[in-house]
Amino acid sequence: MxxxxxxxxxxxxxxxxxxxxIAMKIFLFKPVRNIIAKRQEEADAAAKEAEARAAEAExxxxxxDKAVAKTEAEREKxxxxxxxxxxxxxxxMLAEARSEAEIIKKEASTEGEKRKQRIISEAGxxxxxMIASATxxxxxxxxxxxxxxxxLNTMEDDK
Amino acid sequence: MTEELMEKLEVxxxxxxxxxxxxxxxxxxxxxxxxMAALILFAIIMTRGLxxxxxxxxxxxxxxxxxxxxxxxxxxxxxxxKVFSExxxxxxxxxxxxxxxGIFGLKSPTKDMSVTIALALMSIVLVEASGIIxxxxxxxxxxxxxxxxVVLPINILEVVTKPLSLCMRxxxxxxxxxxxxxxxxxxxxxxIPMVFxxxxxxxxxxxxxxxxxxxxxxYLTEAVE
Numbered sequence: 001m002x003x004x005x006x007x008x009x010x011x012x013x014x015x016x017x018x019x020x021x022i023a024m025k026i027f028l029f030k031p032v033r034n035i036i037a038k039r040q041e042e043a044d045a046a047a048k049e050a051e052a053r054a055a056e057a058e059x060x061x062x063x064x065d066k067a068v069a070k071t072e073a074e075r076e077k078x079x080x081x082x083x084x085x086x087x088x089x090x091x092x093m094l095a096e097a098r099s100e101a102e103i104i105k106k107e108a109s110t111e112g113e114k115r116k117q118r119i120i121s122e123a124g125x126x127x128x129x130m131i132a133s134a135t136x137x138x139x140x141x142x143x144x145x146x147x148x149x150x151x152l153n154t155m156e157d158d159k
Numbered sequence: 160m161t162e163e164l165m166e167k168l169e170v171x172x173x174x175x176x177x178x179x180x181x182x183x184x185x186x187x188x189x190x191x192x193x194x195m196a197a198l199i200l201f202a203i204i205m206t207r208g209l210x211x212x213x214x215x216x217x218x219x220x221x222x223x224x225x226x227x228x229x230x231x232x233x234x235x236x237x238x239x240x241k242v243f244s245e246x247x248x249x250x251x252x253x254x255x256x257x258x259x260x261g262i263f264g265l266k267s268p269t270k271d272m273s274v275t276i277a278l279a280l281m282s283i284v285l286v287e288a289s290g291i292i293x294x295x296x297x298x299x300x301x302x303x304x305x306x307x308x309v310v311l312p313i314n315i316l317e318v319v320t321k322p323l324s325l326c327m328r329x330x331x332x333x334x335x336x337x338x339x340x341x342x343x344x345x346x347x348x349x350x351i352p353m354v355f356x357x358x359x360x361x362x363x364x365x366x367x368x369x370x371x372x373x374x375x376x377x378y379l380t381e382a383v384e
Binding site: 004005006008009010011012013014016017019020021023024025027028029031032033034035036038039042 | 170182183184185187188191192195198199202203205206209210211212218221222225226245246248249250252253268271272273274276277278280281
């Protein structure tokens with residue numbers, strides 16, 4: 001008979017299909033999906049790691065740049081400080097030199113004045129002596145004490 | 160000639176299990192076992208020593224095949240029905256291989272209506288059960304009167320006609336192809352049958368497997384939405 005429906009065949013086929021489905025799930029789909037998922041995981045991990053490494057490198061570069069900039073700034077600061085200090089020192093030295101020069105100048109001028117005074121006073125004295133000697137010569141041998149007395153008298157008369 | 164053909168189409172009993180008054184184990188069941196064994200053996204051999212890197216050609220082919228099948232069945236079933244894709248791929252592989260097993264001198268199990276009835280029964284049970292599981296009993300029953308209660312008799316009828324058409328389409332196509340091929344071989348024994356065999360044995364066999372799975376997927380998608 002061409003068309004024959006057999007209950008047992010139907011039941012067998014149903015059971016067979018269920019077994020086949022489970023078997024395919026275990027032997028075909030599970031391993032393949034597992035391996036694909038695992039590979040995906042690995043790829044994800046690798047990508048993540050690469051990303052992390054790139055970020056780290058970026059960070060390092062930034063740090064390095066920062067350090068370089070810092071060093072540069074420090075250098076600049078040191079230079080500026082040194083210049084400033086040198087300038088200050090120069091200025092103070094200059095001021096000191098100036099004041100010293102001033103003092104020397106002043107001293108020199110006072111010395112000169114003193115000398116002048118001394119010379120003048122010496123000259124006055126000498127002139128006085130000369131006048132005295134000349135007067136003596138003119139007046140002849142006048143007792144000196146007499147002269148003093150006369151002088152004192154005159155002074156007193158003037159008063 | 161007719162007798163010869165009829166004999167080829169007849170489903171013979173290979174042996175009987177002496178239980179419950181004799182359980183007939185037919186040729187189609189035995190060939191089904193062979194098909195199953197071939198598929199399972201293929202799966203076991205192909206999935207041996209899978210690696211994530213530096214894969215062999217065998218693994219590349221296996222992964223390509225599974226991905227393609229996934230994509231093919233995934234295109235048929237949408238949304239929540241995706242969970243059935245593995246069952247559908249199994250059915251696709253089984254019917255596909257069962258249909259072309261005739262060229263190895265075996266009788267296609269799908270030439271036995273009991274087998275196609277079983278396949279169709281499983282499909283309709285899966286469709287109705289998934290409707291109830293995914294939507295709940297009330298919602299699934301309500302689907303019978305959507306969009307209007309007028310369609311209720313048609314929808315009830317569909318519960319029968321869907322598996323009936325699945326079963327008959329597969330059975331009819333396989334038997335039809337077989338009969339045509341048998342007649343062709345009798346009329347023109349050399350050359351021509353080979354060309355037609357490519358269509359009737361290979362193409363039609365695989366196409367029917369595809370159609371069966373496609374329709375089941377369609378019903379499933381419809382049922383769970």
